[in-house]
Amino acid sequence: MVGHRQEAPPVSLAVLSQVLDAVRANSLWPLTFGLACCAIEMMAAGAARFDLDRFGAGVFRPSPRQSDVMIVAGTISRKMAAIVVTLYDQMPAPKWVIAMGNCAIGGGPFTYPGQYAIVNGADKILPVDIFVPGCPPRPEALIQGMLELQDRLTQGGRTNLLRRFARYPRRAEPGGRP
Amino acid sequence: MSADFCQRLGRRLGQRLGAAALGQADYRRQGYHLRLELAPDHLRELAAMMAEEGCYLEYITAVDRGGHLELAYVFGRHQEACRLLALAAVPKGQGVLSIAGVFPAADWQEREVFDMLGQRFIGHPNLKRILLPEDADFHPLLRDFQAGPELGGDEMEI
Amino acid sequence: MHRQALTEDTFYLNLGPQHPSTHGVLRLLLRLDGERIVECQPILGYSHRGHEHMAQNRTYLQFMPNPCRMDYLSGLMYNHAYCLALERACGLEVPARAEHLRVICAELNRISSHLLWFGAYLMDLGAFTPFLYAFDDREDILAILGLATGSRLTYSYCRFGGVRDDVGQDFLEGIRAFIPKMRARLKDYDTLVTRNVIFVNRTQGVGVISPELARAHALTGPCLRASGVGYDIRKAEPYGLYPELDFDIPVRAGGDCLDRYLVRVLEIEQSLRIIEQAMARLPGGPVKATGVPQFITPPPGLYHTSYETARGHLGIFLAADGTRVPYRLKFRVPSFGNLGILPKLLPGTLVADTIAILGSMDVVMPEIDR
Ligand code: SF4
Numbered sequence: 041m042v043g044h045r046q047e048a049p050p051v052s053l054a055v056l057s058q059v060l061d062a063v064r065a066n067s068l069w070p071l072t073f074g075l076a077c078c079a080i081e082m083m084a085a086g087a088a089r090f091d092l093d094r095f096g097a098g099v100f101r102p103s104p105r106q107s108d109v110m111i112v113a114g115t116i117s118r119k120m121a122a123i124v125v126t127l128y129d130q131m132p133a134p135k136w137v138i139a140m141g142n143c144a145i146g147g148g149p150f151t152y153p154g155q156y157a158i159v160n161g162a163d164k165i166l167p168v169d170i171f172v173p174g175c176p177p178r179p180e181a182l183i184q185g186m187l188e189l190q191d192r193l194t195q196g197g198r199t200n201l202l203r204r205f206a207r208y209p210r211r212a213e214p215g216g217r218p
Numbered sequence: 219m220s221a222d223f224c225q226r227l228g229r230r231l232g233q234r235l236g237a238a239a240l241g242q243a244d245y246r247r248q249g250y251h252l253r254l255e256l257a258p259d260h261l262r263e264l265a266a267m268m269a270e271e272g273c274y275l276e277y278i279t280a281v282d283r284g285g286h287l288e289l290a291y292v293f294g295r296h297q298e299a300c301r302l303l304a305l306a307a308v309p310k311g312q313g314v315l316s317i318a319g320v321f322p323a324a325d326w327q328e329r330e331v332f333d334m335l336g337q338r339f340i341g342h343p344n345l346k347r348i349l350l351p352e353d354a355d356f357h358p359l360l361r362d363f364q365a366g367p368e369l370g371g372d373e374m375e376i
Numbered sequence: 377m378h379r380q381a382l383t384e385d386t387f388y389l390n391l392g393p394q395h396p397s398t399h400g401v402l403r404l405l406l407r408l409d410g411e412r413i414v415e416c417q418p419i420l421g422y423s424h425r426g427h428e429h430m431a432q433n434r435t436y437l438q439f440m441p442n443p444c445r446m447d448y449l450s451g452l453m454y455n456h457a458y459c460l461a462l463e464r465a466c467g468l469e470v471p472a473r474a475e476h477l478r479v480i481c482a483e484l485n486r487i488s489s490h491l492l493w494f495g496a497y498l499m500d501l502g503a504f505t506p507f508l509y510a511f512d513d514r515e516d517i518l519a520i521l522g523l524a525t526g527s528r529l530t531y532s533y534c535r536f537g538g539v540r541d542d543v544g545q546d547f548l549e550g551i552r553a554f555i556p557k558m559r560a561r562l563k564d565y566d567t568l569v570t571r572n573v574i575f576v577n578r579t580q581g582v583g584v585i586s587p588e589l590a591r592a593h594a595l596t597g598p599c600l601r602a603s604g605v606g607y608d609i610r611k612a613e614p615y616g617l618y619p620e621l622d623f624d625i626p627v628r629a630g631g632d633c634l635d636r637y638l639v640r641v642l643e644i645e646q647s648l649r650i651i652e653q654a655m656a657r658l659p660g661g662p663v664k665a666t667g668v669p670q671f672i673t674p675p676p677g678l679y680h681t682s683y684e685t686a687r688g689h690l691g692i693f694l695a696a697d698g699t700r701v702p703y704r705l706k707f708r709v710p711s712f713g714n715l716g717i718l719p720k721l722l723p724g725t726l727v728a729d730t731i732a733i734l735g736s737m738d739v740v741m742p743e744i745d746r
Contacts, residue, residue, distance in 0.1 A: 072396045076423055076742045077448035079400065080492070080529055087495075087511035102396040117745070119351045120393065120401060120422040127394055149441060150425050154433060156358050156365040157350075157426035176529050247464055249680035274591045277708035281695045290693065292680065292708070296591065296607040303678065323594035326716045334428070349421035349745055358429045359704070 075114025400741035457683035537665030597688020
């Protein structure tokens with residue numbers, strides 16, 4: 041209402057939600073779901089050597105109803121697009137989407153005048169949180185994307201008390217957090 | 219050994235399907251030994267002969283040549299290198315006999331040709347689209363196919 | 377055998393397109409009678425990306441990155457095959473060193489593909505540890521290939537008339553260290569998996585394919601060789617360096633899932649042999665032919681090239697019209713034939729065997745859908 045000052049709520053849940061977010065950020069459960077080449081690098085990221093489990097994100101769930109991160113790894117064809125959306129709808133909130141690879145970002149190598157088969161990027165059909173570029177991105181890049189997502193959940197990592205390692209130096213975002 | 223079989227096969231094909239149409243090919247360059255041009259009506263007969271000879275169907279494909287489609291049937295053999303490329307020119311819109319009854323592998327191959335180029339196969343058990351969505355109304359590998367703006371990929375309606 | 381009549385136990389099960397064991401985006405529509413499959417209908421195309429349409433809109437060189445994205449597990453082999461196809465059509469010669477490097481890299485790629493299959497297949501069957509082992513070994517290969525090609529998965533290493541760049545000492549050292557390590561690992565795999573009772577019980581006698589059936593459905597690659605037919609393009613129509621190398625084609629006669637498994641594991645050993653020989657005789661010299669035009673234009677005509685990838689017979693059919701752009705480029709992909717046998721093979725088996733059979737065929741869906 042115009043001129044009406046927002047009252048502070050009687051009970052503040054801010055701290056509780058921060059705690060919950062920190063917990064969520066440290067146990068992201070991705071959906072087992074590969075579309076094309078990038079899925080192999082996603083598997084590699086979850087396997088020995090790269091081991092996404094170190095960051096709490098290695099519990100790949102085959103069912104959308106048990107997972108909270110969708111990694112769109114590969115090209116979304118027109119035939120698959122509706123199914124991808126259904127899978128997203130089946131995931132319980134809160135949920136996040138990582139677009140892995142150039143195909144999921146913007147059609148990648150398959151964008152050219154006259155193409156008929158694919159959807160030019162996951163953001164055409166889903167709300168994407170993190171974009172991981174590469175064709176395919178290296179597993180390290182996917183891990184970086186996961187950490188980025190964790191930071192996003194925990195206010196730039198400030199409330200992520202479980203993060204046990206130093207953060208890389210980051211550039212100040214224009215008008216944003218340091 | 220391979221040359222023997224190829225020559226015998228070539229002779230037999232020539233006798234049955236018209237010798238004039240049978241040409242040798244430069245295997246080193248073109249990758250097949252025999253090249254046969256035949257009328258679409260003879261495809262079934264050719265397939266039956268190739269099955270008798272113990273060859274396998276490598277693939278079926280088609281090339282859009284403007285007014286007609288050039289169907290290409292490629293047969294190979296396990297025992298020795300002998301590859302036959304059989305070509306049949308079919309006017310667009312005309313069906314040809316399916317060989318899925320002779321070579322089960324042709325089932326999906328013919329569906330793919332139908333899907334991509336719109337060639338109908340008469341007597342095919344299940345001639346549906348195989349790669350594109352079943353409600354698609356275009357055949358993308360025809361030379362005059364133009365993806366419309368609804369397919370451009372930028373807008374997507376679910 | 378299963379009952380034919382429709383009973384109240386008849387129901388439909390939709391497996392995929394999002395299912396951990398369908399290796400990508402295959403969808404199987406199964407009609408079941410209790411636990412037994414009555415009918416299986418694979419539905420493809422969920423990763424159709426229009427490669428062949430793209431080929432008609434790209435020059436030959438611009439299309440180079442595409443083949444390795446069809447079957448991304450045999451990326452280097454697809455890349456090699458594509459270059460081979462155009463070299464044959466244009467009559468280009470490849471320097472000896474480049475031929476050696478191509479074969480070395482292709483065989484490394486074959487091993488990495490088989491390793492990934494090995495891990496994923498065992499995971500489908502419920503064993504998690506082999507997956508970690510296989511990926512560990514696979515990373516070694518990827519690191520070596522990365523030195524030569526700069527890529528981990530989608531390699532465009534070959535060029536028309538050679539390879540992109542010469543390799544360094546680290547590449548050769550890496551391979552020399554890798555071969556004995558892989559041999560030792562194969563022994564581990566043997567004890568860990570091949571003689572494991574559970575594994576053998578789940579695969580032996582399951583999904584038996586007779587040689588006649590295999591031929592009728594145009595099976596190729598390890599699936600065919602497990603049915604007693606020793607057909608391998610590397611021997612039947614040798615290309616590149618293969619005629620000069622000494623290696624065997626593993627063949628098994630049983631035609632069941634276990635034999636398909638064994639053929640692939642034995643192939644890893646043969647690939648190691650090939651790499652050893654090629655390394656031993658690696659000549660010096662240039663790695664690229666000189667005088668390759670910037671835009672290659674094959675003379676008009678129809679061309680076919682065969683290649684043995686990790687999954688079987690890859691055929692590239694090219695209709696050229698004398699321009700810089702392919703008039704029609706068709707890929708005969710091995711998985712297409714190998715998967716086509718499922719509707720014939722599955723009826724009568726149990727649902728649990730579906731996964732064992734499907735996994736043993738080693739299909740890559742984007743290759744089929746193209
Ligand atoms: S981004 Fe590249 S590697 Fe990833 S799915 Fe697309 S083509 Fe394949």
